[in-house]
Amino acid sequence: MSSPHFESDEEKTDQLGLTDFDLLQNIQNAYSQSFNLNTTDSDLPLYPLTKKLTAICPIINVKNITALRLINFYKKMHEFQLCTEEDKVTLIKHNLPCIFFLHAVLSYDPLMDRYYQDDKHHIDGRDILLSYGLEVYSKITTLMTTLRSFVELDRIIIQLALVIMLFSKGFSASDSVEPILIDPLKVFRIQNLYIERLWRFLENRFGNATATKMVAKLFMQCLTIQILSRDTRSDISENVNPYDIVPIMRSIMQLV
Template sequence: MSGQTKMIFITSDEDLVHKISATKSTNTRIIDLDDHEQMSLTINDKNMINLALAELSELNSTDHNQSKEKEISKKSIDLICKICGDRAIGFNYDVLSCASCKAFFRRNAYQQLEELKCLTGNNECLVIHGINRKCHRCRLSRCFMMGMRKDFIVKKETKQKKKKYLEENLLNTNFIPQLLLDLDNDNNNIELNEMEETVLDTLSTEEWITIENLQRLFISTMQDDNAHKFSINITDRDSAIMSCLNYADQTALRFINFFRQINEFEGLNSDDRFILMKYNLLPVFPIYKCFNYKPDNHYLSSKENEETRRFDQFFMLFDETYDLRDTLVKLVISLVQLTNQDAMILCFVLIILVFSQGLLMNEEEPILKDSLAVNRIQSYYIKLFWNYLVNKWDEQQACKYFIQLLNMVFRLQSTSKIFQNFLRNHLTSRNSVDQITPLMQSVLNIS
């Protein structure tokens, strides 16, 4: 036995599974992770699967890795204006665009389309670089169609407030561009409005590309049209807990899939990746609930509907924990109100929290092998998030929003701790730990 080597393969390739099934020896075991009846494994089997989960870089095929590189680590793209096709100068008002379309949108964004007259009367004029006379109505319509946001336009009064703020704090800051020092220089040929926008532009083109890729990744990974339905088995207490944890297992896999496509996470020590997933996933579950929340028919809604009634029945099985139901509902609704279900804000909060050491406040959490690398990654995303908020609003509003988010993080921590204790106590008291997936055993810290 000492000369044997144990290996574990995790794959979704059905052809490979069939080949292994046809040639497997008596010591080979094939486990369907979607069939939870097979999950009553021995302790050694569980440890092997947990170890495999730690080796997240081996979960997907080469093809997946290639698509991941295209998705998130894309550093150079053809900078083409999405409005007219000219060379783009960066992301302006949330869309990759040229200097001309940027200036056009800034001047005309608040005009009513209905009040503008189309040159041809068909509202289908071509908006192409090189055409001397572009239809104002059709050009503005295309700007909105491609996603330009007029709420991103910094008003004159806000610019003046920002300028004053920067000037007053000049001696205390090291990041103010040299342009600010040249505001009164007669030799400066840059138009004042354009110069102010340059001074206040807190995001580079590369950062906008990163943000756009992250947003696309977050939406594609987390969007679930059925997440609002409460499909948990509420026949009895044990069935309710098991089906709830099986559903949570699928949500945890969504989070793992999301982080597997972030290069900084993949570059970490394998043990550190495992620790971050094991100890930080539970507090971020409400982010998934928030993003998929639908006020009218969601089971966490404050309005009574069929889903909320089933949710109430679930907690009626546990008389002593009914208060936890109200805590969860209030938490998700507060998160919805604070973030307005903005995918980019939720994405940043998710990343920053998962890269936080000690988020679950568990004394048994081991020390990271390379905590400095984790801190660097978290600092990068905090700075990027801050610049995104400043670009969206202003410094004062961004600061207030950060404080509100911190308060929300404390609520996420305390609620997840309560919910974790509730589930752990129930599972251990009924000797049901072996009936849940190894992944959920890790997330609940009972493996």
């Protein structure tokens, strides 16, 4: 008679169901379809930049590429389409500034200290240093280094976090007043759906104890993103002429 087997915290405790796999696959497909594109606005400036006085505006404007692709990514999600048009606009407009920081790690090359937008456009770490100063640059680089640990395990972790952050009402920590959602309960339920899927993925892949530590670590990085987003937007509002910024980024950064 064999001895009973007791699973440790580090062993897989719960298998992902077919619905979970379908959801994860849909996210990966939507992301791939939205970001594996090479066609961009040829009017956007090419990098690298060299001067502090001219760097902030082009850095913001080149994020126009990312903004459009993120919006396309979210539009491919069934749950996002269930939201009212007003709530879609509110979630996109107020959460994208924070989402930019989280998304950046998916295109970050730590060896080159470079953020690739596509095959033509990139942002160098030195441009961030010249534009925002050493303190902000150091915080962003530390954030990227920490988030890279998740990317190296599985990119789907960050992709799921991108969805969770979108459906986070009030996360932006902006000085402006966010509109009240038309259907906050629906947004809350959608966010919980993706939080649950992230947890089940991590628990199934890494075990309960490790998954708990990973969620706590990711949560702390989200708080760091909140602070960075608030501080950089404050710097932008004080030093940038809104009409030097492309319209979509002007709206997202709330410069008008």
